[in-house]
Amino acid sequence: MATRLLLSNDSTVSGGGIESDEETFEFSFANESSAHGANSATLVPLFVAKAAGTISQAFVGVVLPAVSASGFVSGTQTFGVNINSAAVCSANPAIAMAGSAGQAVRVATNLAANAASGLVTSGVVNTASAAFAIGDQISINWDSRSVGSAAAGAAGKGFSGAVVVRYNAR
Numbered sequence: 001m002a003t004r005l006l007l008s009n010d011s012t013v014s015g016g017g018i019e020s021d022e023e024t025f026e027f028s029f030a031n032e033s034s035a036h037g038a039n040s041a042t043l044v045p046l047f048v049a050k051a052a053g054t055i056s057q058a059f060v061g062v063v064l065p066a067v068s069a070s071g072f073v074s075g076t077q078t079f080g081v082n083i084n085s086a087a088v089c090s091a092n093p094a095i096a097m098a099g100s101a102g103q104a105v106r107v108a109t110n111l112a113a114n115a116a117s118g119l120v121t122s123g124v125v126n127t128a129s130a131a132f133a134i135g136d137q138i139s140i141n142w143d144s145r146s147v148g149s150a151a152a153g154a155a156g157k158g159f160s161g162a163v164v165v166r167y168n169a170r
Contacts, residue, residue, distance in 0.1 A: 062107030063158025093123030
């Protein structure tokens, strides 16, 4: 199915007047302030599709990633997307532990500037499984892992994720 396009004199696209009908659904997590072991959840409802479309992007971000510390082995946040119960990404977006406090700044997998940091794994949406129908439930699987006995704050703070959908023409 073709993508629904919007024609507008108020386009935010430079040199255009045509935009895709997209919507972003965000999921923010409680602020984590200590090493917490493994916290995760599967099939957490994000939204029910109001029209047919495709998932075009999934990303994760943290305000402060986990930092390597004495007694702290690893800290990683991942974010998966499902249509009903079927996985959409062939590679889930993820943020790994920072090697130093200087590297521990806001990181998101959808920012080009963060690609060279070595902390991010960009999400890869599998186009063969990204289409959804009206009424389908879009859900997420998230995982925030911290391993070791690090000091409070070492596990990372401000974990959030988002899914961008593009609706089909009607």
